[in-house]
Amino acid sequence: MNMREYIDSGILELYVFGLLTEAENNEVKEMADKHPEVQEEILSIEKAVINLSYSIAPHLSAENYQKIRNILIEKHSGVIPLEPRKKSMSPYIGWAAAAVLLLGIGFQYNQYNKAQDEVQAVSAERTKFQSMLADLQVKKTEDEKALAIVRDKYSTVIQLAGQQVAPDAYAKVYVNSNKKEIYVDMAGLPEPPEGKVYQIWALKLDPLTPTSIGVIDNKNANNGILKVENYDQAQAFGITLEPAGGSATPTLEQLYTLGKV
Incomplete structure (x- = not known):
C-alpha cells in the first residue's frame, strides 16, 4: 500500500476520533513520525473537525459531534455535505416571551398601584366617617346630659x-x-x-x-x-x-x- 492509499483508507480519521485499538494507534503514530504527509493529513483532519464544529454551533452537542464523526468515517475521501444551517427562532421567541412577561409585570404593577390607591381612598373615607360618627356620638351624649339636667326634678x-x-x-x-x-x-x-x-x-x-x-x-x-x-x-x-x-x-x-x- 502506497502512502496515498494509506491516507485515503480512512484510518487517519478513525485515529483522530479515537476509534482505533492501541496497536493501530501506535502504527499511525509511527507512520506520522516517518512520513510528514501523514502528519499533515492528521493535522488537516483535526482542523477540519474543529472548523466544522464551530460552523454548526458555538458549543457542539454530543449528538452533532457523533453525526460529524460518522460522516467523516463513511465519507473520508470527498467533501462532506452539510445542509445550510437554519436560522433558529429560539432567540426571537425568548425575547418575545421576555417582552410579554415585562408587559404583564407592568400591567400587574399598575393594577396593584390602582388597588392601593383605592384602598387608601376607602380608608380615608372610613376614617372621616368614623370621626364624624364619634363627633355625633359626643354631641348626642352632651344633648342627653343637658336634657337630663333640665328635666331633673331636683x-x-x-x-x-x-x-x-x-x-x-x-x-x-x-x-x-x-x-x-x-x-x-x-x-x-x-x-x-x-x-x-x-x-x-x-x-x-x-x-x-x-x-x-x-x-x-x-x-x-x-x-x-x-x-x-x-x-x-x-x-x-x-x-x-x-x-x-x-x-x-x-x-x-x-x-x-x-x-x-
Whole structure:
C-alpha cells in the first residue's frame, strides 16, 4: 500500500476520533513520525473537525459531534455535505416571551398601584366617617346630659336677665340640691371679644359678697350648658366679662346678666 492509499483508507480519521485499538494507534503514530504527509493529513483532519464544529454551533452537542464523526468515517475521501444551517427562532421567541412577561409585570404593577390607591381612598373615607360618627356620638351624649339636667326634678332654674351693658343677653342657672351641682346655660350670651372670658359669680346680697364659681373659656362647649363649682349659700348669680384667666373680683361695668335665687 502506497502512502496515498494509506491516507485515503480512512484510518487517519478513525485515529483522530479515537476509534482505533492501541496497536493501530501506535502504527499511525509511527507512520506520522516517518512520513510528514501523514502528519499533515492528521493535522488537516483535526482542523477540519474543529472548523466544522464551530460552523454548526458555538458549543457542539454530543449528538452533532457523533453525526460529524460518522460522516467523516463513511465519507473520508470527498467533501462532506452539510445542509445550510437554519436560522433558529429560539432567540426571537425568548425575547418575545421576555417582552410579554415585562408587559404583564407592568400591567400587574399598575393594577396593584390602582388597588392601593383605592384602598387608601376607602380608608380615608372610613376614617372621616368614623370621626364624624364619634363627633355625633359626643354631641348626642352632651344633648342627653343637658336634657337630663333640665328635666331633673331636683333642679331649680334661676333666670339671669340682661344688664345695662348687654340688655338682650340672658342666661339660666340650674341648681341641683340633690346632686350638689350647678350648671349654667350660656346660650343667651354673645360671643366674647378676643382675649375676654365670661366669669360666673355666686352672690350673697347682704352684704354683697361675690364668689367666683367658674371661668368659661368656651361658652359653646357641651351645647352651652356648663358645670361650675357648687355653692350652697348663693342668693343670686351674675355673669361678667373679664380678661382671659378671670378676675379676683367682678368687673361691675361688664356685668352681663344677673338673677336672684
